[in-house]
Amino acid sequence: MTSRPFPAAMEATLSEILPALRETRQDLHRHPEIGFKEVRTAAIVAGRLRELGLEVAEGIGGTGVVGTLRAGNGNRAIGFRADMDALAMTEATGLPHASTVPDMMHGCGHDGHTTMLLGAAEVLARSPEFSGTIHFIFQPAEEGLGGAPAMMRDGLFERFPVDAVYGLHNKPNLPEGSFNVTPGAMLAAADIYTVAFGGQGGHGGSGPHLSIDPTLAASQFVMNLQAIVGRNISPFDQGVISVGHIGGGNYNAPNVIPSRVVVRGTTRSFQPQTRDLIERRLNEVARAAADAFGTTLEVVYDRMFPSLHNPADTTARISQALRSRFGGERVNDRVTPGMGAEDFAYMLEQSTGCFFFLGSGDGPALHSDRYDFNDKLIGDGVRYWMTIALEELGE
Template sequence: MSRQAILDEIQTYADELIAIRRDIHAHPETRFEEVRTAGIVAEKLRAWGLEVTEKVGVTGVVATVQGRRPGQRAIGLRADMDALFIEEANDVPHRSTVPGKMHACGHDGHTAMLLGAARYLSENRDFAGTVHFIFQPAEEAGTGAPAMIRDGLFERFPVDSVYGLHNSPGLAVGRFATRPGPVLAGSDFWGVTFRGTGGHGGAAPHLATDATVVLGQFLLAVHTILPRNLHPTESAALSVGHVSGGAFNSPNVMPSEVVVRGTARSFSPETQATIRRRLKELAEALAGAQGCTAEFAYDVLCPPTVNTAEKIPVAKAAAAAVVGEAAVGEVELSTGGEDFAFMLREKPGVFMRIGNGEASGNLHTPVYDFNDEALALGSAYWVSLVREELGLDA
């Protein structure tokens, strides 16, 4: 069957994929709570004749299809299922029905695209080997991929290579992009709790050790770490995302404790270590100068996402078979994070980007929505990838 014929066949059930995607979008589930989503995935896969294993890594689902031709090789295709803690602002029929949660990163679309490929490959098994469809929970927490791996993902479902696919707002629908080597940064969380005595901010501020002064100095000092500790050409990101302290209804009370939390992104263990060390040193030194204390925490979430160079031609050829070589480009290095990195540390593979268009809103914003025009293209890419790895063209 020709590559165009594959896309044409997937288009015949594109409306069903759109309905699945919008249903998942309307009922978002966050980290390790993807029970309803996983149930939909498992039900569809079984109806299409695939072998299904549920509760891999808590709420993950893995489905398997065997090709009709003899062959021992196997590949894994991975999609994420979880949503974010964001209140949706879109006025659409499939708007989130869950307060404070929405699919603001397109995992609903990723799930639907992989389902489309699973249906096609179950009905068209003219390939040699095995395909494992990996539906992963908790990507946004950076803990879903490790949970599946700890649960024996690659021992129970052995693969020779593994591939991921993520939508990209700003990249036109009908375009794909990736790059060899590092493609996304390692992602970490950090936090500091500053403690002082607190006190009466009006009557006796001179009797207090003021944690808010330390906080103010620290917030400024954080942004000196990268430009004054890393080589100017070294890429990294360091941001503050949470500050809390005191009681809103007691502005005359100096808090005895304030908290600041943020994220750090880096592409090497050396850079990560430098950021971690300097955050701790600054927190403790600034706190000590004001008679306060600092409790520092640094949580390593996921490593950099590093594509396997020798698999790049395979992934690009698969995309080009769907949209043409001219529509397959190289994505810029990004300090975004992705826990698919854990899978790429275990097996060779590629993390590919698919265009989501200009009007879809940015990722992780209340106005984002997955572009349904990309669904069939993404499913066709997965099928084309199987043909490249396990098919007659391999």
């Protein structure tokens, strides 16, 4: 398939600004900020958008920024979203632009996402070959803290109504420069559970029979959790239940039966009914273990992110637009769904649109201390946004 060229003025602008975009990305990487504390990052974003002549709103959902670009007389409005936050982890890349902030790093590429959307804002502001409105949404706190719902509670879509909203995330170990999506469920719902068993501590050597041992209840609970996936969820569906933390007693007192044991973990699912089933059965399995050994029980089940579902019609249309611009070999619209989670799912619950992965080639995985965003993706990331603008709002 022969690819359809972008307007010459847009390509000229992109070529001109690419070196500066790489510098911006590496500057953001040097100065990571975790969720709801993206003060410096948000100020850079807001300042740059103002320089481009966009209408700018700050402090949405904490540190979120929205820049609005209008052109022509079209009455459609679309949203482009990028996340800004880093992770609380120590970088081990040894790169010249490595993090200068202790125990923080851009280990997921949000520095690249922010940069690519800033680049798109500049190209589209300087070459507005579309008719309508684009809201550039720079979101805080994607990494588990709920930045998307925070912006929405702050009136994001009431203040900046959209007909569709779009997202993009880089993905290591997919072909470099490829665009990857699937209609329907693409990323999982992610929840966190905390289960506490309470008993009566005692001497583990001379008087275990005088105690009510919560370690037995916790152990049975952990072993029986996997039966939920194996025996309650259809083999044609998917679910994950994992234990990430078990805490009880004192390391320096191995002969003491603790009075309390806490088990924490995560669950993943794609379908709402499966999510409901996992929560219900987890509570039942915990209650059965507590009753069996006479312990008290506390269960907290926090629903964190919904499953990300791409609407079939919009996904097909944007996939075809990307094929037209980049060639069919660069677009995979049947990528395997993943058990990762993404709070852009909240936005797709309120609007149509879709969410793509941009393949970054071989390299360390997301959230690795050796990960670094692939700067070769910046140009095509900007072109992704250009493609959607031209598709949705016309040339």
